[in-house]
């Protein structure tokens with residue numbers, strides 16, 4: 070996973086900049102992302118692939134915002150704040166785009182909420198509600214996907230996967246096992262364990278279950294849960310990364 | 317190596333060339349080789365030997381001569397009477413007749429007229445040696461003035477002076493984006509980082525494009541010299557050429573060229589007895605189009621999955637292994653030796669104010685002469701298509717010209733008198749791109765064209781971001797529905813909405829430009845879409861309500 074640590078000769082002192090988000094004047098450190106600064110000031114920008122404690126992926130494009138003077142929309146998660154920025158997070162255009170991105174996600178795989186173990190505890194579902202996406206205009210792709218139940222404790226249901234790569238990142242960056250990765254291109258992309266061997270036969274998986282806890286949907290779940298029963302906890306991550314950083 | 321030594325090699329090569337009465341050049345680029353050029357060269361060499369004429373006739377394999385559709389091409393030059401004959405579609409059965417003609421009258425049957433605008437209207441900088449020198453012989457390149465720019469720069473110019481020539485030249489990136497090369501070089505040069513890299517982007521993935529391949533196969537030393545000059549200007553010691561594995565001949569010639577250049581001391585440690593060192597390695601791409609995107613290319617060199625990452629940071633600040641990295645296209649770098657040799661001002665005088673120099677295009681489609689051309693910027697599309705390309709065959713009518721491949725657009729008749737420049741093309745809804753140019757006549761359906769390119773983007777999307785991954789899939793589905801005559805006005809509206817979302821929210825250039833073929837054909841040929849719609853009143857009501 071490409072990571073961009075601060076260059077070795079970066080200035081030690083970080084300046085404070087002032088900017089405006091949705092009309093609100095804000096002061097922030099210049100090395101913070103727009104998303105972090107907005108969150109600190111209770112300005113909610115929808116996200117899906119982003120997770121505090123993991124590297125930034127920038128793939129879901131839910132957090133796109135408008136920045137005055139820039140002809141392009143920019144992702145809040147991977148854009149650093151700068152002096153004088155004027156940011157809009159919720160214009161009609163952005164709302165429409167977010168709805169369309171969610172429609173594309175729902176149509177890409179088979180998200181049948183009523184029978185899903187994560188029903189009611191799903192980030193994708195919550196986003197649809199938050200963004201007012203109540204029907205899907207594009208045709209469903211209806212591609213058949215497998216369910217891999219070979220692991221003793223967990224199950225992966227590719228029908229529910231949104232390819233956010235949270236599992237890939239947590240396994241690589243926090244657990245250090247790098248069991249998960251992605252194969253294929255375009256809509257044919259799929260998360261895999263090891264070199265596309267069944268999860269239960271993976272040599273590298275430690276069975277820690279971090280991937281299950283960070284998965285935003287019902288793609289990675291604990292075995293033995295019934296519809297609507299799978300609640301996840303991904304709030305352990307910031308503590309973990311912070312504790313490790315302090316060591 | 318000093319300038320004198322270089323001139324000595326060049327003089328020796330010239331003496332050798334002048335000792336022959338006739339020069340027979342056989343094109344040994346991939347396209348002519350695929351129709352049997354290698355056999356023709358072997359047979360010609362043998363015939364010459366059988367007749368004991370080795371001292372008079374020099375049979376030489378050269379690079380691309382441009383008119384690929386007429387290959388295999390053979391050129392016979394006789395410096396004594398200044399005659400030069402180009403033969404097209406030569407077969408092994410023609411060899412004896414061809415040999416017999418060398419001392420006598422040309423074989424009219426196979427002759428290819430070289431006074432036609434296809435040859436006469438071109439202006440060559442990047443391709444100046446292409447089709448004239450043996451790409452596998454470094455002495456041939458040196459004889460044409462090769463490596464003098466590098467030796468002059470290292471022994472007589474500061475890195476800043478080299479950089480200034482490139483800035484003054486107004487050279488813009490030929491890989492598609494058109495970013496000013498001087499600015500990019502200056503960013504890398506400015507960084508105090510101890511380790512920097514130069515990368516030559518030879519991934520060339522646009523369907524139908526083969527400009528970079530031709531340069532690499534015909535004049536590989538030119539790229540090495542361009543890279544070395546770039547490295548000297550920005551302060552890099554290591555370079556990579558990222559080339560797709562589908563170009564085995566280019567890879568082989570590059571490897572050979574690197575070996576020869578290292579042996580001659582143009583690459584390696586302490587080049588020309590100066591403190592400047594520069595080494596080049598080749599990296600093979602496995603054929604993913606997206607690996608031509610600079611951040612994906614860098615990931616791929618690092619051994620990771622070839623997937624773009626957000627910019628900034630730009631490679632010029634944090635590129636390969638987080639070091640400042642200069643990444644330029646093959647054609648961009650191929651211009652550099654000429655710019656350093658002739659000066660930035662000279663280059664700036666060619667082309668137009670904002671688009672200087674020349675551009676190589678791969679001319680294809682419904683046009684009389686297909687192949688590789690190099691023309692000054694600012695030439696009109698009409699001149700390229702009607703004069704150089706020889707117009708549309710079979711008396712058909714011109715309909716559109718596609719530039720820029722899957723990221724570009726289709727331009728109609730009314731835009732033909734537009735000059736070929738980065739900014740005019742963009743304003744008209746297309747882009748310069750890397751140089752693919754496909755001409756379409758009245759028999760082509762614009763919906764099919766848009767669908768073809770969408771199919772390409774859909775299968776080449778890396779899958780990282782949702783709008784490109786799932787959006788191109790849906791757009792392709794809608795275009796298929798329209799092409800089949802099964803779509804409604806609501807579908808067309810949805811398609812247009814998707815164009816906006818995918819363009820505005822995708823992460824990299826692939827997704828951001830994927831809607832271009834659709835948007836441009838909708839802009840100029842909307843009626844072709846509308847004619848295919850079925851009027852279904854119930855669907856229309858749903859949209860209204």
Ligand SMILES: Cc1cc2nc3c(=O)[nH]c(=O)nc-3n(C[C@H](O)[C@H](O)[C@H](O)COP(=O)(O)O)c2cc1C
Pocket residue numbers: 488489490491492493494495517518519520521522605606607608609610611643644645646648649750824825826
């Ligand atoms: C999807 C995609 C594919 C690309 N493919 C190529 C390519 O094959 N060759 C190339 O030179 N540049 C390609 N580019 C452009 C590069 O990202 C980069 O801008 C270029 O190599 C810079 O060189 P230049 O400034 O000399 O043009 C591609 C860009 C995108 C978004």
Ligand code: SF4
Pocket residue numbers: 606623624776777778779780781782784785822823824825826827828
């Ligand atoms: S735009 Fe397409 S190719 Fe580029 S990062 Fe996104 S999915 Fe990958």
